[in-house]
Amino acid sequence: MSDMNQLETAMVLLMQTFDKYxxxxxxxxxxxxAEAKTLLEKELPGLIKASKNxxxxxxxxxxxxxxxxxxxxxSEFMVLVNCVACNFREVLMN
Ligand SMILES: [Ca+2]
Ligand SMILES: [Ca+2]
Known part of the structure; x- marks a missing residue:
């Protein structure tokens, strides 16, 4: 992974995270x-906490x-990543 730039590394990490679960x-x-729920709980605990329901x-x-x-x-997982990333950005920028 050492000769990859940041964005490439980020995408590989997304794929590896998806594959793992x-x-x-x-x-x-x-x-x-069930797998999706575990992924969210382990990898995006902030999201779970933010939605109290x-x-x-x-x-x-x-x-x-x-x-x-x-x-x-x-590809469906990437829709989630997209939504979460946009929300995060909004939070970080404000
Ligand atoms: Ca499976
Ligand atoms: Ca499907």
């Missing part, structure tokens, strides 16, 4: 709802499943 059960290339998190996870196959693939 996706490999747990069922399809190794997609997150089940656990039902909201479940709702958000369901809405991420754009193609309705009950799992979250990498």
């Amino acid at each position: 996706a490999a747990g059960q069922g399809n190794r290339d997609a997150l089940t709802q 656990p039902e909201k998190v479940e709702e958000m996870l369901k809405s991420l499943d754009l193609n309705g196959d009950k799992e979250i693939d990498f």
Whole structure:
């Protein structure tokens, strides 16, 4: 990873994080709802804390499943990363 620039490294980290949790059960290339929840709790605890309502998190996870196959693939995961990043930016910039 040493000859990669920052943004490339960040993308590899995103892929590795996704793969780590996706490999747990069922399809190794997609997150089940349970895997997605674990990922959020472990990797984005601030997000979980910010939404005090656990039902909201479940709702958000369901809405991420754009193609309705009950799992979250990498492109669907990136939608979440995008949303979280934009929210973070807003918080950091204000
Ligand atoms: Ca899986
Ligand atoms: Ca899906």
